[in-house]
Amino acid sequence: MKKTYIYSIVLMAFVFFTTSCEDKLEEELFNSYGSSNFPTNETAEILLAEAYADYARAYNNHRMGWAIEMPTPAMQYRSRRSLQLVRHNLSTWTWSTQFADPAYFEMLTTIFFGVRTANDAIGLISTLETDNIERRDAMVAEAKVLRALAYFNMVRLWGGMPIIDKAQTLDDDLFPARASIPETYAFIVQGLQEAIPDLPTRSGYMAQGIPAGHITKGVAQGILAKVYLTMAGDPLGDASNLQEARNLLEAIINSGEWGLVQSATPYKDLWDWQNEFNNERMFDIQKESQGRTTGQNLRMIFGYMTPPLVSEDIWASGANPNSRGAGLDGIPPEYAKWYESHDSGPRYQWTIVTEFIAQSNFGKFRAGDLYHMEDGRDGQAHIGKYRALGAELEDRFYCPNNFPVLRYADILLMHSEVTNELGAADYTGINATRERAGLPALSGLSQDDFRDAVFLERELELAYEQNLLFDMRRRGFAYCQSRLNGFFQPNQNETSPGAGDGYQVDYSITNLTEPHRMLYPYPPRELASNPNLEQNPGY
Incomplete structure (x- = not known):
């Protein structure tokens, strides 16, 4: 299998350097990858960069945008003239053979390609003989976080997933069955817990001269806190890690490494495409990481x-x-x-x-x-x-924009949420984002009212950052049903926004609010390629 790895890294090196600068395209580069000196410090960085790129290709494209944003009240496809066909199918994601968008069938394949690259990076970089052990371990930890992020998105979209925790060979089980949802979350948690101790802080990376954009300790802590909050909601209802989530979030807040953008024009400065490494943008998918050679996936x-x-x-x-x-x-x-x-x-x-x-x-x-x-x-x-x-x-x-995976406003809102769930709501985070938006501070709310206020603030602050669907789903089926009923049949509900606007009913929501649609159907292409996979119930 060593020859396979050597071929892969040469191929990745070619992609990396052809999307960087032509003066590095030298014959000697390719001659340097042999069985006696692979991996090297340079090739390890290249392999890690490819792991970032594969994660980016899977999530910073219109297909994932459709899957995560379109089934919420917040987005529609084209205009109302096409709603009866297009928006109906994208929002309910029935994915019938008659109306299924081909993009859906490729999504999971693309994500698992990124998992494979992350596993290659974890396995190969771990063997690197180097004097810079700290950097080697940090690179492995970054790849573990990328793999955990991939599984975190998959388990929230499709449920339990096949656990692939290392580079596969022909001696491995190439047809793994799906793990349960709790088992998948346990795998995600384990990877993040392993990664956090080996990751430098943001300032630590800067001191080493590591370029901005790498996954830091604070990023991994924030992602793990979000995993714990998600586990506390539907379908697991496992609140056993909420105190640890609070500890992680307070470690980020107390580190002083991050902060809200505050200026005369804070939202302009926060989202300025030429100011994307500001103190609030903790981890972004970088537009440059995808290159310009892979066609459709770059239609972000x-x-x-x-x-x-x-x-x-x-x-x-x-x-x-x-x-x-x-x-x-x-x-x-x-x-x-x-x-x-x-x-x-x-x-x-x-x-x-x-x-x-x-x-x-x-x-x-x-x-x-x-x-x-x-x-x-x-x-x-x-x-x-x-x-x-x-x-x-x-x-x-x-568009020349990075896409946010995690930013500091999310950390503050998660902290407010978790303190409320633990019985003593801290208003600091939610009031900080509200104050920046010019809204009055909150105080004296009941636990239920505070919970609603936090989720409302999350929807307003984190709009179109691939959070709303997941926030809706972790509040359960009844909550999703109530939100969708109010928006998607406005002319039948005179108290809803848009009531009486003269538009026809957007579309029937019968399928959208069936309980089994809290998870998407497992892609038929994946089922056909692995006889040990099972479809989600109801499809």
Whole structure:
């Protein structure tokens, strides 16, 4: 199997260097990888970079955006003229053979490719003979966190997963059965617990000259805290680790390594595509990590989210036709109004854009027309959080933004949540994010009311960062059902946002609110390739 590893690393080295700078493309580079000196410090870093890249390819693309954002009230596909077919199927994710989007069938394959690369990195880098043992162990720990993140997303989407904890050979079981949900979470927790002691802090990385963007101790602690909070909710209901989650979150807060962006224009500065390594962005998927050679996977979430129209000082300059998005994914007008009813200040204004000037002909609109989210069946709002002010885009599916996996505002809100669940709510975190948004501080709430307030604040603050679906699901089926009923049949519920707006009922939600849809069906392609896998109940 050594020859296989050597071939793989040469291939990865080629990808890495062809997406960096051409002056490193020297014949000697490829000649240096032989059985006697592999891995080296250089090749270990390359392999780790590829593990980051494979994680990025799996999650920073429109397919994962559809899977995690579309089945919530917060996003729709195209405009209402296509809702009866497209949004219905994307939101319920029935994935029938008649309507299934091909993207769905590839998602799990792509994620497991990243797991395989992380396992390669863990196994091979562990054997590295080096004087810098600290860096070697940190690289292994970073790969373990990437693998844990992959499994954390998979278990929340599909349930229990096959546990693959090392690079596979022909001597291994190549058809592993699915572990249970508790077993999958135990694997995630174990990997994160193993990683945390070997990871430097943010300042520790800086002292070593390690570039920004690597997974730090605080990042791993924050992810583990989120895992514990998720385990406390549906379906496990295991609250045994909530005190440890609090300890982890307070370690991050007390470290002084991170903080909320505070300025005259905090949301602009937080999301500025040229200021992405600020103190609040703890771990991002970096746009550069994906290269520009892998085609469809690089059509990232943002290109599908951003509008085909622009407004002056709101979006890109528009000098280049590609400086606007594809306009495929947007925000239902009723959800934009719901958001505004809870927060109409600078956070709302930066998160959701409701009005545009047509830069070219679009449907019934002509260049120069004002286009509003409520303009009939063509109307929708768009996500403003990832706007790229002044950027000249390479194509309309690409934006020069990193994608947040974990940021400090999430840490503060998790801390407020966990203290409330432990019986003594700490308002510091939730009031910090509310104060920045220009909202009044909270106090004196009951435990149930405080819980609702935290989840509301999470929805407002972390919108379109792939949190809402998971937050809904961990609150259970009845909560999901109530949220979706209120938004997706607005004209049958006169107390809901959008009621009486003249639109037809968006679509039937019968399938969407069936209990078994709290998990997605296991992809048919995976079932066909492994006879030991079983489909989730109800599909």
